[in-house]
Amino acid sequence: MNTIESKxxxxxxxxxxxxxxxxxxxxxxxSFRRDLAFRAGQVLGLAMQANDDARLYSIASxxxxxxxxxxxxxxxxxxxxxxxxxxxxxxxxxxxxxxGTYEGSSEPAYWIAAGTGIAPFISMYRSGMGDNKILIxxxxxxxxxxxxxxxxxxxxxxxxxxxxxxxxEGVYAGRVTQYLEEAEELxxxxxxxxxGSAEMVVESREILISKGIPFNNIVAxxxx
Amino acid sequence: xxxTGITVEKNTLLGKTLPELKxxxxxxxxPGFVATQLAYWLYKTNIQSFxxxxxxxxxxxxxxxxxxxxxxVQFVKVQQSADGTKKYLFPVSSHKFxxxxxxPDARRNTLCVSSQVGxxxxxxxxxxxxxxxxxxxxxxxxxxxxxxxPEREMISNIVFMGMGEPFDNxxxxxNATEILTADYGFGLSVRxxxxxxxxxxxxxxxxxxxxxxxxxxxxxSPFDDERRRIMPIQHVYPIKDVIEAINKSDPGKYxxxxxxxxxxxxxxxxxxxxKELARLLNKTRCRINLIRFHPVPNAPLPPTDEVRMAEFQRxxxxxxxxxxxxxxxxxxxxxxxxxxxxxxxxxxxxxxx
Numbered sequence: 001m002n003t004i005e006s007k008x009x010x011x012x013x014x015x016x017x018x019x020x021x022x023x024x025x026x027x028x029x030x031s032f033r034r035d036l037a038f039r040a041g042q043v044l045g046l047a048m049q050a051n052d053d054a055r056l057y058s059i060a061s062x063x064x065x066x067x068x069x070x071x072x073x074x075x076x077x078x079x080x081x082x083x084x085x086x087x088x089x090x091x092x093x094x095x096x097x098x099x100g101t102y103e104g105s106s107e108p109a110y111w112i113a114a115g116t117g118i119a120p121f122i123s124m125y126r127s128g129m130g131d132n133k134i135l136i137x138x139x140x141x142x143x144x145x146x147x148x149x150x151x152x153x154x155x156x157x158x159x160x161x162x163x164x165x166x167x168x169e170g171v172y173a174g175r176v177t178q179y180l181e182e183a184e185e186l187x188x189x190x191x192x193x194x195x196g197s198a199e200m201v202v203e204s205r206e207i208l209i210s211k212g213i214p215f216n217n218i219v220a221x222x223x224x
Numbered sequence: 225x226x227x228t229g230i231t232v233e234k235n236t237l238l239g240k241t242l243p244e245l246k247x248x249x250x251x252x253x254x255p256g257f258v259a260t261q262l263a264y265w266l267y268k269t270n271i272q273s274f275x276x277x278x279x280x281x282x283x284x285x286x287x288x289x290x291x292x293x294x295x296x297v298q299f300v301k302v303q304q305s306a307d308g309t310k311k312y313l314f315p316v317s318s319h320k321f322x323x324x325x326x327x328p329d330a331r332r333n334t335l336c337v338s339s340q341v342g343x344x345x346x347x348x349x350x351x352x353x354x355x356x357x358x359x360x361x362x363x364x365x366x367x368x369x370x371x372x373x374p375e376r377e378m379i380s381n382i383v384f385m386g387m388g389e390p391f392d393n394x395x396x397x398x399n400a401t402e403i404l405t406a407d408y409g410f411g412l413s414v415r416x417x418x419x420x421x422x423x424x425x426x427x428x429x430x431x432x433x434x435x436x437x438x439x440x441x442x443x444x445s446p447f448d449d450e451r452r453r454i455m456p457i458q459h460v461y462p463i464k465d466v467i468e469a470i471n472k473s474d475p476g477k478y479x480x481x482x483x484x485x486x487x488x489x490x491x492x493x494x495x496x497x498x499k500e501l502a503r504l505l506n507k508t509r510c511r512i513n514l515i516r517f518h519p520v521p522n523a524p525l526p527p528t529d530e531v532r533m534a535e536f537q538r539x540x541x542x543x544x545x546x547x548x549x550x551x552x553x554x555x556x557x558x559x560x561x562x563x564x565x566x567x568x569x570x571x572x573x574x575x576x577x
Contacts, residue, residue: 043460053426056460099460100459100460101448101452101458101459101460101462102459102460114576114577115576115577138577139576139577140575140576140577162577164575164577175575175577176577177577196576196577197344197356197357197575197576197577198342198343198344198345198346198353198356198357199356199357199575199577200575200576200577201346201456202346202353202354202355202356203356205346205348206354206522209522209524210522214524215348215453215454215524215525216453218453219452219453220346220456221456221459222344222345222346222456222457223344224344224345224357224392
């Protein structure tokens with residue numbers, strides 16, 4: 001979840017950046033020490049200054065990890081991300097307390113993401129919820145599959161990469177929506193978590209509903 | 225001059241507030257009073273070109289035209305319903321279009337304007353949500369929907385209930401509401417302009433501080449779990465926090481707050497819902513506007529019938545909440561609530577998946 005002003009009445013607190021690493025072209029992981037408890041899937045507001053309007057990002061680290069990670073991409077012309085990208089270790093960033101109710105569970109489920117929408121699922125996975133999940137991640141190019149090394153290792157065949165513009169062995173050639181269209185025997189009684197752009201979420205939701213999955217079993221988070 | 229094939233888009237004047245026009249005039253080194261003249265021509269008249277601004281000298285008009293476009297865009301299509309409702313299609317850039325609904329009735333002539341091309345909110349029941357998000361509208365593109373229709377002079381009410389979530393584009397919407405209600409602008413009463421939101425709290429709080437216009441909140445369920453399933457925004461801005469933010473904001477004696485509530489038969493119109501709505505809105509001076517669900521393709525939600533709708537209205541009225549039922553207008557041309565969509569015209573060149 002990102003790019004909207006956060007609650008201005010919530011006081012932001014300063015944190016010191018530990019690292020800000022470009023993991024793929026224009027895609028970064030920003031880290032600072034975790035000193036607030038959160039539930040995997042929650043968001044927090046980020047701002048460059050104490051009185052700026054904060055923008056919301058899903059946390060991308062585990063509930064018990066030492067540091068809190070934020071996965072973001074640079075939005076050209078954006079108010080925050082071009083500035084975030086030049087932060088260096090030791091610089092100060094302002095954050096809100098974590099909030100939101102997009103949360104994982106220990107039940108079997110599908111996690112379906114596009115782009116940086118994988119962030120809440122990384123948080124859930126690092127919080128120990130990945131064992132009985134199927135993770136389907138869509139991206140335009142092969143370098144869009146962030147954290148794929150550890151995901152391949154831990155999820156194996158339960159990790160599906162869908163690449164719409166490039167091809168590679170072991171990667172489904174096509175959009176995540178096309179993969180869902182072609183998927184057979186999707187269980188009707190499991191939860192389907194969606195996270196990504198509005199286009200991806202509404203198209204995926206429509207496909208799942210057309211396959212008989214009750215809308216009550218679809219849990220959607222949209223980046224806005 | 226060599227044609228490079230690159231078109232540099234000029235900034236537009238429509239949608240600029242008077243202070244912004246003053247800055248523009250100052251930057252161009254023009255006399256200060258030209259700003260007031262520009263506001264007059266932009267918002268009080270129907271002129272279509274700089275040449276028609278007859279009280280501005282030809283030289284100054286040329287200077288303005290060298291740097292700015294007026295920002296006036298004609299609609300490319302209009303459909304008329306059997307009930308008199310009209311739906312206009314406006315282009316906002318290549319391959320991007322918005323719809324605007326003109327809704328006349330005996331007491332008022334309402335214009336329902338769009339604030340975005342598409343929408344990011346993904347509500348399960350909404351046709352606009354199904355097309356995803358394509359672009360923000362500028363304040364000029366919002367105001368052009370009023371300025372460029374033949375019914376312009378007869379519009380009494382403006383509602384920001386067309387395509388898009390207004391508070392996901394709050395700066396443009398605030399500029400537009402200022403110009404709609406300013407003496408130098410369209411001169412509408414703040415009581416005749418309503419902005420509708422699903423409850424993006426920070427932007428809503430900004431609106432409540434900066435504008436005196438009416439506010440409508442799309443609730444559709446008072447229950448956390450139920451609302452989350454049909455409106456993803458509930459994950460970050462729960463409706464109880466939205467109502468609390470309104471209560472804290474001291475909404476003003478004259479501002480009308482309305483709660484928009486699409487009725488899904490047997491799902492969100494039970495006695496349990498009546499009780500929870502009464503509890504949730506206990507401290508809020510508002511009215512509830514019940515809306516018939518106009519089914520969109522593949523939306524797995526039930527419409528209601530007139531008997532259930534009337535019963536739900538009566539139950540809410542008995543709880544002391546003024547509750548009305550919104551007339552469904554323009555159904556035959558897909559202009560009714562939740563049906564606006566330009567999906568068929570969208571070219572998805574920038575998807576991230």
